[in-house]
Amino acid sequence: MARLETPEALESFRQEILSRRDPDSPCVSICAGAGCVASGADEVIAVFEKEIEAKGLSATVSTKGTGCPGFCEQGPVVVIYPEEICYLQVQAKDVPEIVAQTIENKQVVERLCYKDPATGERAVKESDIPFYRSQQRTVLCNNIKIDSKRIEDYLALGGYAALAKALGQMTDLEVLEEVKKSNIRGRGGAGFPAGRKWEGSRNAKEPIKYVIVNADEGDPGAFMDRALLEGNPHSILEGLILGGYAVGAHEGYFYVRQEYPLAVKNIHLAIQQAEHYGLLGENILGSGFDFKVIVHQGAGAFVCGESTALMTSLEGKAGEPRPKYVRSNVKGLWERPSVLNNVETWANIPLIIDKGADWFTSVGTDSSKGTKIFSLVGKITNTGLVEVPMGMTLREIIYDIGGGIPNNKKFKAVQTGGPSGGCIPEHLLDLQVGFDELTKAGSMMGSGGMIVMDEDTCMVDVARYFIAFLTDESCGKCVPCREGLRQMHRILTNITQGKGKQGDIELLEELAETAVEASLCALGKSAPNPFLSTLKYFREEYEAHINDKRCPALACKELINFYIDPDRCTGCGTCRKQCPADAINGDKNLIHIIDQDKCTRCGTCFEVCPPKFSSVVKLSGEPVPDPVPEEERTIRKKTKEKG
Amino acid sequence: MGDIQFEIDGQTVTAVPGMTVLEVARKHGIYIPTLCHHEKLEPFGGCRLCIVEVEDRGWTKYVVSCVFPAAGGIIVRTRSEKVDRLRKTILELLMAHAPDAPQLVELAKVYGADPNRYESDPSFCIHCGLCVRYCAEVAGKNAIGFVDRGINKEISFVPEIAAQYCNDCKACFPLCPTSYLQAAFVYAQAMTCSTS
Numbered sequence: 001m002a003r004l005e006t007p008e009a010l011e012s013f014r015q016e017i018l019s020r021r022d023p024d025s026p027c028v029s030i031c032a033g034a035g036c037v038a039s040g041a042d043e044v045i046a047v048f049e050k051e052i053e054a055k056g057l058s059a060t061v062s063t064k065g066t067g068c069p070g071f072c073e074q075g076p077v078v079v080i081y082p083e084e085i086c087y088l089q090v091q092a093k094d095v096p097e098i099v100a101q102t103i104e105n106k107q108v109v110e111r112l113c114y115k116d117p118a119t120g121e122r123a124v125k126e127s128d129i130p131f132y133r134s135q136q137r138t139v140l141c142n143n144i145k146i147d148s149k150r151i152e153d154y155l156a157l158g159g160y161a162a163l164a165k166a167l168g169q170m171t172d173l174e175v176l177e178e179v180k181k182s183n184i185r186g187r188g189g190a191g192f193p194a195g196r197k198w199e200g201s202r203n204a205k206e207p208i209k210y211v212i213v214n215a216d217e218g219d220p221g222a223f224m225d226r227a228l229l230e231g232n233p234h235s236i237l238e239g240l241i242l243g244g245y246a247v248g249a250h251e252g253y254f255y256v257r258q259e260y261p262l263a264v265k266n267i268h269l270a271i272q273q274a275e276h277y278g279l280l281g282e283n284i285l286g287s288g289f290d291f292k293v294i295v296h297q298g299a300g301a302f303v304c305g306e307s308t309a310l311m312t313s314l315e316g317k318a319g320e321p322r323p324k325y326v327r328s329n330v331k332g333l334w335e336r337p338s339v340l341n342n343v344e345t346w347a348n349i350p351l352i353i354d355k356g357a358d359w360f361t362s363v364g365t366d367s368s369k370g371t372k373i374f375s376l377v378g379k380i381t382n383t384g385l386v387e388v389p390m391g392m393t394l395r396e397i398i399y400d401i402g403g404g405i406p407n408n409k410k411f412k413a414v415q416t417g418g419p420s421g422g423c424i425p426e427h428l429l430d431l432q433v434g435f436d437e438l439t440k441a442g443s444m445m446g447s448g449g450m451i452v453m454d455e456d457t458c459m460v461d462v463a464r465y466f467i468a469f470l471t472d473e474s475c476g477k478c479v480p481c482r483e484g485l486r487q488m489h490r491i492l493t494n495i496t497q498g499k500g501k502q503g504d505i506e507l508l509e510e511l512a513e514t515a516v517e518a519s520l521c522a523l524g525k526s527a528p529n530p531f532l533s534t535l536k537y538f539r540e541e542y543e544a545h546i547n548d549k550r551c552p553a554l555a556c557k558e559l560i561n562f563y564i565d566p567d568r569c570t571g572c573g574t575c576r577k578q579c580p581a582d583a584i585n586g587d588k589n590l591i592h593i594i595d596q597d598k599c600t601r602c603g604t605c606f607e608v609c610p611p612k613f614s615s616v617v618k619l620s621g622e623p624v625p626d627p628v629p630e631e632e633r634t635i636r637k638k639t640k641e642k643g
Numbered sequence: 644m645g646d647i648q649f650e651i652d653g654q655t656v657t658a659v660p661g662m663t664v665l666e667v668a669r670k671h672g673i674y675i676p677t678l679c680h681h682e683k684l685e686p687f688g689g690c691r692l693c694i695v696e697v698e699d700r701g702w703t704k705y706v707v708s709c710v711f712p713a714a715g716g717i718i719v720r721t722r723s724e725k726v727d728r729l730r731k732t733i734l735e736l737l738m739a740h741a742p743d744a745p746q747l748v749e750l751a752k753v754y755g756a757d758p759n760r761y762e763s764d765p766s767f768c769i770h771c772g773l774c775v776r777y778c779a780e781v782a783g784k785n786a787i788g789f790v791d792r793g794i795n796k797e798i799s800f801v802p803e804i805a806a807q808y809c810n811d812c813k814a815c816f817p818l819c820p821t822s823y824l825q826a827a828f829v830y831a832q833a834m835t836c837s838t839s
Contacts, residue, residue, distance in 0.1 A: 323689075483740075510732055
């Protein structure tokens with residue numbers, strides 16, 4: 001197939017691809033995203049291919065490894081089209097049965113379907129699973145339908161139609177106006193209106209302009225951008241080309257962290273394929289518009305996600321932020337107007353151009369339009385990527401989609417916005433998710449990380465953990481961030497170790513204010529959020545640590561003791577055998593006791609004590625009862641009374 | 644383009660486009676403290692000590708004057724309760740590393756900074772980057788640079804370059820605000836330790 005010279009040629013090529021595909025013939029899609037690969041997806045794909053070949057079905061049944069559909073908790077995920085039968089936790093050994101039953105005999109293998117833990121009911125189709133049912137997947141939905149290495153798959157689903165529409169029927173200004181009208185706000189975190197950012201670049205005097213994809217996702221536990229880059233790279237590329245057209249840029253960059261090798265590979269491939277078909281390069285679709293794309297691999301420093309640091313890094317220098325009060329969209333990369341948007345923002349652009357701004361604004365809240373992808377992790381039943389309309393409440397996301405907190409634990413807080421986001425407590429669970437709503441609650445949207453915490457989480461320790469992460473990731477250029485975070489980390493560590501002093505909270509507040517007001521870039525300015533939000537909602541935990549040397553969540557190692565309840569101990573010996581410090585004394589029919597001097601508080605005894613006994617207890621802020629006197633340690637079996 | 648007029652500490656000042664607030668203030672004899680600023684060098688914006696309060700169309704914000712562009716109609720306050728508090732904290736943080744540096748001691752008196760407020764970790768370098776930038780921007784040798792990042796960041800001479808040029812230059816030594824010996828010390832270390 002040669003270059004496509006016109007929008008019409010693209011359309012007829014698309015029809016040709018579709019005509020080659022029989023919508024009724026079976027297609028097996030297996031998630032080949034990072035999560036599923038870790039649970040054995042590669043082997044499942046290989047066995048499927050072998051099995052289909054062996055049964056002589058290769059001509060009619062196709063197999064493909066696809067991008068991540070989000071339900072990582074239950075991976076590897078297999079979806080069989082056209083029926084959309086969804087199988088979860090599929091292992092290689094299940095494959096022959098699936099091929100024989102589902103593909104050859106059109107029978108559902110019940111045991112591989114999602115089972116509702118509450119009702120025990122099975123859900124056959126992907127859309128019937130509660131995890132997916134409450135979502136609105138407009139950006140993420142194509143991941144499971146696309147082999148990201150094949151541009152044909154993207155084209156078959158209407159890919160590059162937005163580009164053809166823009167270049168064939170719209171002026172560059174009209175494209176900009178449509179994006180402005182959609183009110184899309186940057187999905188990378190700050191939530192700046194993308195259209196206004198674009199307009200600033202377009203109107204800047206300097207004629208050479210750039211558009212850049214920020215794919216430096218570095219939040220712990222977040223993988224929204226990764227899933228899109230690996231699963232549907234063409235959607236981002238198409239968005240970037242549209243951005244270039246609207247802004248008047250002829251050069252675009254992908255800044256991808258090198259920790260995402262598959263993403264890097266897929267983007268390179270996508271660029272090659274798009275160039276091959278004339279969707280990228282010179283005179284795109286015969287429109288006269290030229291656009292080239294360059295991929296840059298970042299070394300994975302968290303701070304390089306910050307716009308000026310990213311651009312400095314792109315220029316080949318150390319990735320440190322620049323002290324500038326002129327926006328990057330006017331003076332950015334090489335001092336030229338540069339539009340930097342994150343992966344998810346760019347992936348939304350083709351949808352906006354294709355379906356129109358009105359379609360986009362029909363979803364969301366007053367100030368936050370469209371959908372947002374979140375990475376739902378932590379103490380939650382259904383871990384994975386979820387895409388929901390803006391305005392959905394945290395409760396709906398955590399309970400309806402996420403399935404709530406496992407092990408009958410109580411919800412404590414949800415941390416949103418990545419490491420420099422904030423913790424939102426239970427009484428705000430009905431908060432609607434939106435840029436301004438989250439900021440008002442002392443947190444932020446960030447790029448969409450959502451970490452759920454249960455009652456066992458110590459909020460002071462959470463603040464300490466995130467500040468530690470940011471201390472490590474600070475570039476060290478400015479004092480409030482480098483030195484302020486170092487001291488904040490020290491003080492927080494002391495508090496969690498029972499070495500907190502009166503005045504520590506005030507000292508932390510002062511450091512937080514200095515970092516917020518005086519730091520050079522957004523990393524430092526937002527870094528105190530984990531402390532500020534936990535102090536706002538969980539101040540009593542700070543006070544308990546400082547005043548009573550007590551950790552209310554029973555989590556801080558230095559502030560807890562393990563103790564065996566003599567009334568509940570059955571002398572089973574499980575804890576004694578597994579104690580790595582040899583701190584437990586006991587024998588058959590002898591109440592076990594913990595030598596507090598030897599105990600390292602690793603918690604093994606607590607974890608291994610059989611739940612029916614639950615004789616190991618955690619204590620904090622209270623003295624450990626004296627061990628049972630030697631003469632009372634023998635366990636007398638309770639004799640069942642007859643009668 | 645015509646002159647820009649705005650206000651610093653109640654005094655009307657004039658500037659030409661492209662000037663920073665710090666430059667304008669200095670031109671008018673208004674003092675704003677700095678540690679990482681040097682007239683011959685590109686603004687760095689690292690020490691944050693030159694932070695000032697700016698009122699612009701009713702909005703108050705805190706900006707560092709060494710990079711903030713002069714603009715018509717803005718009202719700049721070089722001292723306010725909050726500005727002083729921020730400077731005090733910055734100084735206290737720096738004094739945890741260099742408690743006796745003359746410039747810091749002097750400024751500490753002005754802002755009431757307590758050198759023992761934070762746990763001390765004397766390493767003397769406050770990462771102002773004057774030595775690094777002077778060597779790169781003025782001497783054009785790049786004999787000294789920053790290595791690592793965040794709290795592990797430190798200055799280091801590149802022995803191969805330093806051996807060739809530094810003996811005859813040493814221009815960076817007196818630039819160091821915390822100790823004239825800081826650059827010399829790191830230099831000596833670089834010269835005596837083998838590169839391996």
